[in-house]
Amino acid sequence: MRYELYYWPGIQGRGEYVRLALEDCGAGYADVARSDRGMAAMMKMMEAGAGTPPFAPPFLKAGRLVIGQTANILLYLGSRHGLAPKPEACRLWVHQLQLTIADFVLEIHDTHHPLGPSLYYEDQRAPAKKRTGEFWNQRVPKYLGYFERLRQGTGGSYLTGRRVSYADLSLFQIVEGLRYAFPKRMKAFERSIPGVVELHDRVADRPNIRAYLASDRRIAFNEDGIFRHYPALDLE
Amino acid sequence: MRYELYYWPGIQGRGEYVRLALEDCGAGYADVARSDRGMAAMMKMMEAGAGTPPFAPPFLKAGRLVIGQTANILLYLGSRHGLAPKPEACRLWVHQLQLTIADFVLEIHDTHHPLGPSLYYEDQRAPAKKRTGEFWNQRVPKYLGYFERLRQGTGGSYLTGRRVSYADLSLFQIVEGLRYAFPKRMKAFERSIPGVVELHDRVADRPNIRAYLASDRRIAFNEDGIFRHYPALDLE
Numbered sequence: 162m163r164y165e166l167y168y169w170p171g172i173q174g175r176g177e178y179v180r181l182a183l184e185d186c187g188a189g190y191a192d193v194a195r196s197d198r199g200m201a202a203m204m205k206m207m208e209a210g211a212g213t214p215p216f217a218p219p220f221l222k223a224g225r226l227v228i229g230q231t232a233n234i235l236l237y238l239g240s241r242h243g244l245a246p247k248p249e250a251c252r253l254w255v256h257q258l259q260l261t262i263a264d265f266v267l268e269i270h271d272t273h274h275p276l277g278p279s280l281y282y283e284d285q286r287a288p289a290k291k292r293t294g295e296f297w298n299q300r301v302p303k304y305l306g307y308f309e310r311l312r313q314g315t316g317g318s319y320l321t322g323r324r325v326s327y328a329d330l331s332l333f334q335i336v337e338g339l340r341y342a343f344p345k346r347m348k349a350f351e352r353s354i355p356g357v358v359e360l361h362d363r364v365a366d367r368p369n370i371r372a373y374l375a376s377d378r379r380i381a382f383n384e385d386g387i388f389r390h391y392p393a394l395d396l397e
Numbered sequence: 398m399r400y401e402l403y404y405w406p407g408i409q410g411r412g413e414y415v416r417l418a419l420e421d422c423g424a425g426y427a428d429v430a431r432s433d434r435g436m437a438a439m440m441k442m443m444e445a446g447a448g449t450p451p452f453a454p455p456f457l458k459a460g461r462l463v464i465g466q467t468a469n470i471l472l473y474l475g476s477r478h479g480l481a482p483k484p485e486a487c488r489l490w491v492h493q494l495q496l497t498i499a500d501f502v503l504e505i506h507d508t509h510h511p512l513g514p515s516l517y518y519e520d521q522r523a524p525a526k527k528r529t530g531e532f533w534n535q536r537v538p539k540y541l542g543y544f545e546r547l548r549q550g551t552g553g554s555y556l557t558g559r560r561v562s563y564a565d566l567s568l569f570q571i572v573e574g575l576r577y578a579f580p581k582r583m584k585a586f587e588r589s590i591p592g593v594v595e596l597h598d599r600v601a602d603r604p605n606i607r608a609y610l611a612s613d614r615r616i617a618f619n620e621d622g623i624f625r626h627y628p629a630l631d632l633e
Contacts, residue, residue: 213490215493230496256472267500268513276527276528277528277532277536
């Protein structure tokens with residue numbers, strides 16, 4: 162089956178967690194909104210009056226099924242493409258990790274949009290600076306410290322042991338994104354999370370991921386996405 | 398099986414979505430952190446060095462399984478207690494709705510904590526007022542308008558048709574909470590979401606929910622939770 166991914170065409174955003182999973186397992190997919198008339202098709206699916214219209218991108222069309230919410234899409238893909246263990250307890254655990262990453266992603270977004278997603282960054286520079294300070298003092302150590310503990314606790318190479326899961330791919334993206342958005346802060350912080358950094362490197366070195374990152378299917382980070390490089394928010 | 402729910406003892410918070418599901422289906426459970434030495438037990442489970450420690454409350458102990466993240470707990474309970482349809486497509490749909498509600502809950506929390514969860518409301522009154530205005534202008538119509546459309550689109554009494562799901566119970570809680578936190582704004586807004594209000598009333602009238610709401614197991618709303626009544630953030 163050839164999947165159809167629907168996501169905003171100009172950014173990595175939340176769609177990227179789905180792209181990384183599709184790419185790693187070698188599934189065929191079309192990145193619909195990046196093609197001609199793709200945006201119109203995406204908007205039409207969200208505006209559907211009946212059925213099960215998604216609230217927002219990303220969503221994935223798998224045959225007749227349309228699945229929305231990033232973590233939900235990964236739950237679906239994980240069990241079909243070997244990106245999550247089979248037993249229920251393990252599947253729930255990987256999903257739990259993904260939902261924790263999703264919470265972190267929202268907090269990352271809020272560093273540049275503390276007053277809400279409907280205003281421009283330029284209209285909230287001072288609150289953004291304040292929130293970013295709190296984020297790096299309190300939240301990054303809490304979230305990444307948690308994943309570091311898990312990484313140290315497992316005997317294997319990945320969060321859940323020897324085999325990769327979609328949560329590992331997402332954690333890779335978190336490290337990539339924080340390096341892009343806050344290069345100075347992240348450089349200083351990485352010393353305290355060697356296990357997470359090693360996991361990042363291991364994911365980056367997976368053949369399908371390496372090929373993807375070198376391709377034009379990987380959209381470059383930019384200041385419309387979730388991870389934005391605003392020098393005023395990094396260390397002086 | 399008697400479940401053990403672990404959540405902060407003084408607030409409804411995210412634990413409430415789990416409580417509503419447990420109560421509606423009549424499952425036996427202990428609200429552990431509200432009992433003697435319960436808080437210590439909860440903290441100990443989060444600090445576990447190995448295994449699958451949750452990142453934050455709520456989490457549910459079901460036999461030997463410990464499940465974290467509200468939506469993940471509901472995914473687990475839903476399939477066991479008739480609070481979600483059985484077919485995979487339907488299960489994913491209800492979970493997708495729950496994840497959209499979870500995003501909304503985070504935005505509700507941010508109305509009084511735009512500069513982050515680690516500062517007091519009293520230290521962010523002005524940004525909170527700004528964010529709350531945007532929230533009611535842009536986000537509430539978007540989220541609740543979406544659920545209203547779904548409610549109108551289905552022929553049945555609930556979001557997914559004739560049978561209740563955990564997403565309906567959560568949407569009930571959203572209406573309850575917004576009424577508590579922003580009584581004037583919500584009163585004005587409810588005219589535009591008659592289907593959601595009707596669904597709320599239908600949930601409130603379910604025998605197990607009615608009994609629960611009248612019991613002392615239901616913690617009262619207060620200004621430590623997610624829904625906080627700060628008159629400065631409501632309409633003048």
